[in-house]
Amino acid sequence: MRDLVINGKFLSQKTTGVQRVAHALTSELLDRDLGVRVRVAVPKGALDPWGQHAQGAKLKGVPWEQLELPLIAGKDLLLNLCNVAPVVRRGDIVMIHDAQAFISPKSYSTAFRTYYQTLLPLVGGQASRVLTVSHYAADCLAETGIAPREKIDVIHNGVDHILSVKEDDGILTRLDLTGRPFVAALGSVQHHKNIKTLVAAARGFTDQTARLVLIGAATRADYEAAGIALGDNVCLAGRLSDEEMKSVVARAQAFLFPSLTEGFGLPPLEAMLLGTPSIVAPCGAMPELCDGHAIFCEAENVEAWAQAINNLLADSELRAHYSKLGIERAKRYTWTAAGNRLAEILLRYI
Helix, strand or coil: CCCEEEECHHHHCCCCHHHHHHHHHHHHHHCCCCCCCEEEECCCCCCCCCCCCCCCCCCCHHHHHHHHHHHHHCCCEEEECCCCCCCCCCCCEEECCCCHHHHCHHHCCHHHHHHHHHHHHHHHHHCCEEEECCHHHHHHHHHCCCCCHHHEEECCCCCHHHHHCCCCCHHHHHCCCCCCCEEEEECCCCHHHCHHHHHHHHCCCCCCCCEEEEECCCCHHHHHHCCCCCCCCEEEEECCCHHHHHHHHHHCCEEEECCCCCCCCHHHHHHHHCCCCEEECCCCCHHHHHCCCCEECCCCCHHHHHHHHHHHHHCHHHHHHHHHHHHHHHCCCCHHHHHHHHHHHHCCCC
16 A cells, blocks of 8 residues: 655645645544555645654745655655645645636736646646535536546535634724624635625614724725725724634624635634624535525625624624524534545545
């Protein structure tokens, strides 16, 4: 039997949803006895939380992944969890989270879009199996020519990692949210994130003390450059730590997710597991994942979003109803289940 090598480039990257998934799935695999040696290959300068060093790596980033990682992996099975893989290898396994570069090209720079539109079909074509995070994403990968549908396996993400994060309530004071009603969302100027709809809906808040809190690195200048004029009741929280984000999301009257397309969508399910009702657009994987346990609003219907938010802000019984439903649904998505599914697939190819 071959050993299993995990592409650890994600350990040298800023943590977003993709890296969070890679970290969680790697942890799950290292906690199991697969009957083979499992090792994490990491680029120069990267240290992983499992105590493995860079194994003499001389390169970083894309050069490491494309030139050095193939030599490190050798004849073993290489598992790539963050969309890309060495193009010189065949027969490995790659997780491609979505086809956003094809579906929503306006969300990305020309260089990024071209890189992904060129690379993903190569990677998908050469892999033994392609993994993805929802049936919606699997259909998108097939429709855009990244991989045939029969070659794709779906592994839903877990969301229960949020329960182990300790809250940092100091952020509520810093943002002047203590004792104030507010709703929260991840802020971004990417086209498919559709934040312009939330900003417009915030102008229709009935409660003049309520705030729309946008979490993320985008600044007021970034929004203005994207043609999104922020009102006085929009609070830019900036980039938050996991602890700060959990405090904000857990205390919000609702979590808002108006994305036009998402391969999975961790944030609304994390919020639901914390008992915060989610309002989502019926786009991408959201119908598949939330399935009646969140409030759905037509993606770009500003009036519908304003009304749904106002209803939750004004009605504690309605919030309690969707809080209960959300917890019930989100509990289904665990990293243990995801790890079990991944291990089952890997054992067919080791």
